[in-house]
Amino acid sequence: MSIAIAARNARGAPPPDRAGDGTGARTGEGALGDPRFRALLSKEDWAALPAAVRRRFSRRLAGGSTAVYVGTVVETWMSRAGWLLAQALRLIGGPLPASRQAHLPAVVAVTEDMQSGGQVWTRLYARRRGFPQVIHSCKRFCGPTGIEEHVGCGVGMSLTVAVEDGALVFRSHRYFVEFGRRRMVLPAWATPGALTVTHREESRERFMFSLEIVHPRLGPLIRQRVSFQEATLPLSSHPVPVMG
Numbered sequence: 001m002s003i004a005i006a007a008r009n010a011r012g013a014p015p016p017d018r019a020g021d022g023t024g025a026r027t028g029e030g031a032l033g034d035p036r037f038r039a040l041l042s043k044e045d046w047a048a049l050p051a052a053v054r055r056r057f058s059r060r061l062a063g064g065s066t067a068v069y070v071g072t073v074v075e076t077w078m079s080r081a082g083w084l085l086a087q088a089l090r091l092i093g094g095p096l097p098a099s100r101q102a103h104l105p106a107v108v109a110v111t112e113d114m115q116s117g118g119q120v121w122t123r124l125y126a127r128r129r130g131f132p133q134v135i136h137s138c139k140r141f142c143g144p145t146g147i148e149e150h151v152g153c154g155v156g157m158s159l160t161v162a163v164e165d166g167a168l169v170f171r172s173h174r175y176f177v178e179f180g181r182r183r184m185v186l187p188a189w190a191t192p193g194a195l196t197v198t199h200r201e202e203s204r205e206r207f208m209f210s211l212e213i214v215h216p217r218l219g220p221l222i223r224q225r226v227s228f229q230e231a232t233l234p235l236s237s238h239p240v241p242v243m244g
Helices: 003-009 043-048 051-056 080-092
Strands: 066-078 105-112 119-125 133-140 148-152 155-164 167-179 182-185 194-201 206-215 219-230
Touching (some): 043 155, 051 194, 051 206, 066 080, 066 206, 080 206, 080 219
Antiparallel strands (some): 066 219, 119 133, 148 155, 167 194, 206 219
């Protein structure tokens, strides 16, 4: 089965089209438009986003292609409870920044998840000592809100998507843990709190990635801001052979 067929048959993943940026234009040389983020918003909200954001979230990264973004960590703030939370979550792969270090390089690579048809996001944060921290997550276009973030060891969350002041905003809706085919939704007291990720265009070449977690009782736990720019157009690799 080819990658394209597998992606189209993935649960909750509609077939790709060519109207990637909402204007009917292709999203990049040789790239098919990906309507899945656009489908999560109203037509008016999608049109309110800057063209660069629409293009960035309309790129179909199939066949081994990769989008790479490079930047600098502007701020990483943690309360004491937030730092403890980040260290505890290292047991499931460390999905949150593990230190308060800032003004260091960061890299994000986005590829197609060949199993689910979603997107694998790999974030690399340099550290002043030791190896960089690497964070993996997978966005899957399924679930009650149409999109989920999976961070490893069966842990994930469903997300809501909105446009606020020209920025694309993702918010946690429900946290869950999967055991094989079973899924347990976590009660509010067992979650780290409300997570908000904001993608805001800064200029024609740069955008700001912001992450914030606020606990209902402990207040703000973690806040991070990273300024990115696209390293190149999508890096096209040789087609990846698929067995079966």
